[in-house]
Amino acid sequence: MLDLSSKSFGAINLAPRRTVFSFYASDYFAGEKSHVRFAVKSTMKYFRVHIALVFVALVVLLGVASFEARSSRGQSQSPKPDSRVKPTVLVTDPRNAVAGNAASIFAAAAERNAALQNELVWTFGGKQQRGWYLYDSLINQSLNTQNDSWSGGFAAALAGWQKKVGLNASGVLDEESLNRMISDWQKNRLKDRTYAQPDQLVTAPVSDFYDPERLAELRQVERETYAAYKRMLAAAIADPSLNLAHTPAGELAPTEKYFRIVSAFRSREYQDQLRRQSPNAGSAGLAVNSPHFTGRALDFYVGGDPVDTKDSNRAIQVKTPVYQWLVRNAERFGFRPYFYEPWHWEYVK
Numbered sequence: 029m030l031d032l033s034s035k036s037f038g039a040i041n042l043a044p045r046r047t048v049f050s051f052y053a054s055d056y057f058a059g060e061k062s063h064v065r066f067a068v069k070s071t072m073k074y075f076r077v078h079i080a081l082v083f084v085a086l087v088v089l090l091g092v093a094s095f096e097a098r099s100s101r102g103q104s105q106s107p108k109p110d111s112r113v114k115p116t117v118l119v120t121d122p123r124n125a126v127a128g129n130a131a132s133i134f135a136a137a138a139e140r141n142a143a144l145q146n147e148l149v150w151t152f153g154g155k156q157q158r159g160w161y162l163y164d165s166l167i168n169q170s171l172n173t174q175n176d177s178w179s180g181g182f183a184a185a186l187a188g189w190q191k192k193v194g195l196n197a198s199g200v201l202d203e204e205s206l207n208r209m210i211s212d213w214q215k216n217r218l219k220d221r222t223y224a225q226p227d228q229l230v231t232a233p234v235s236d237f238y239d240p241e242r243l244a245e246l247r248q249v250e251r252e253t254y255a256a257y258k259r260m261l262a263a264a265i266a267d268p269s270l271n272l273a274h275t276p277a278g279e280l281a282p283t284e285k286y287f288r289i290v291s292a293f294r295s296r297e298y299q300d301q302l303r304r305q306s307p308n309a310g311s312a313g314l315a316v317n318s319p320h321f322t323g324r325a326l327d328f329y330v331g332g333d334p335v336d337t338k339d340s341n342r343a344i345q346v347k348t349p350v351y352q353w354l355v356r357n358a359e360r361f362g363f364r365p366y367f368y369e370p371w372h373w374e375y376v377k
């Protein structure tokens with residue numbers, strides 16, 4: 029029910045992360061070193077014999093190869109000139125070398141991303157956060173890609189974005205890149221923070237709401253926002269991939285919870301009341317500056333516990349087809365996300 033204070037726009041503090049990889053690596057080698065040295069000594073002799081044998085084999089092989097090359101040239105009057113062996117290994121196209129180098133750079137970045145996705149320690153709204161896996165869908169949308177976050181393709185797309193915004197194009201989603209991405213998302217949010225006037229608000233029917241008994245005074249929405257919501261809902265219902273339960277007339281069926289409005293316009297008085305009800309929410313949880321007073325912010329049901337910011341709950345929400353559909357499509361209808369709350373969307377037109 030509470031939004032993290034939007035005062036924290038773009039102001040995230042990122043704590044130093046743990047160096048997980050080097051830690052594990054040094055532990056491993058400390059125990060193995062002496063054993064390795066012994067093994068190397070006792071097998072040196074064995075290798076010397078084998079190197080000699082391999083050398084002899086190579087000389088023989090080269091002899092055969094040059095003989096075959098000569099006889100192949102000798103058959104140049106053959107009716108099938110294309111049957112000559114084409115060199116494959118020794119041809120080096122510099123473009124291939126560059127591509128191969130990039131692939132190995134992105135493979136290393138992908139490995140780092142696989143760890144940081146769950147491990148990166150950062151702070152938002154005065155609260156320590158761990159990893160960025162909850163924002164996979166939003167990040168992919170920003171990068172205009174559909175790659176898994178631990179893939180080389182993701183690292184390559186990220187590097188392209190980093191270059192575009194003037195960051196080091198490492199392909200690693202570190203604190204600096206995450207910081208930049210979040211600040212971009214926050215900048216895209218509702219800028220007009222004027223309090224809704226009564227004549228700007230319409231009262232939506234209770235059938236639009238998640239709570240079937242929600243009072244009329246809590247069902248007010250800014251007029252254009254409501255119209256945009258209905259257009260977006262119609263598109264979602266018409267999208268067979270979402271499989272939303274609906275009536276023949278194209279409305280949500282009474283049994284369907286997804287896309288219903290959990291919270292719309294909230295007056296100052298109601299906001300104050302919410303804060304009194306949750307005195308322990310801390311500064312991050314206080315909806316002091318929540319844009320719900322504009323009537324242009326809507327909380328939709330996207331799965332899980334409707335408005336619970338616990339990571340475990342948000343992890344469920346960000347995986348639902350409805351949330352992922354919103355990430356890909358809401359912009360077309362004028363809605364933009366608040367990254368931290370999968371249910372909270374703002375009409376910015």
Ligand SMILES: [Zn+2]
Pocket residue numbers: 031291320325326327371372373
């Ligand atoms: Zn909200």
